[in-house]
Amino acid sequence: MKRIMLSIFILLLLIGCKSEVPKEYLVGGTWVATAGYENGEAEGDPQCHTVISMTFKNNNLVYIEYPDQEFEYSFEEDKKDRVIFYSEYLSLNMRYDIKLIDDDAMAIAGVGGFEDQVCYMERQGE
Template sequence: MKISRQLLLFMIIIVMGGCGNVITEDQLIGGTWLVTNGYEDGEIGGDPMCPPFNEGLEFIDEENVYVIAEKEEFVYSLRESDEGMKIEFYNPNGEMDFFKITLENENGFGLNGSGMIKTRNCYFEREE
């Protein structure tokens, strides 16, 4: 009986630890997200570099985000990967941007480019 309780406790700890890094659409929806800094290696600071998102974002729902600089909606999706959470933006003209997304707190997240856009990075803060 003791072993099954210990096993159950261990399983709960593993599951809770794995859930801490998951970002949901609900956490992003609401308010305008403005770029305030760069974001590299998990550190906030430096010059932001993430066109076309430099003027900010407004997450409308679980699929659509308004890109202020472009004055139009993009489709986005969140997914888990071995490297952490990823966000993908799909521009209406067919272009795609892929970023690692890190939620620092309920009102701040960082983006780091991946693939061909690794140099792109920025930190967003929610303006409510």
């Protein structure tokens, strides 16, 4: 009985820990990759060659410095801390998990072919 109760408690805890990134958090200023991100710490050089700097706009558009292109963006329906950048023009979809650090810092980690891209990003200006 204790095992069942413990399992239910852990399941409820995991369901309650679902992370969600509000769009309002991303909009405002330009996010610039300032370091890599490893073991929960910003360290070393940025490891995200396709997302060096980005500016989110209110209407589901994000300007990414490289490849100097505007992308549409959305969040995965079942994983609200994963952003998808897509461009019909470039036939490109890029997926990144986002970890909120504070109001002006976040970490991003590439998913699905972009696993080597992990960056600590800071908001510049507003």
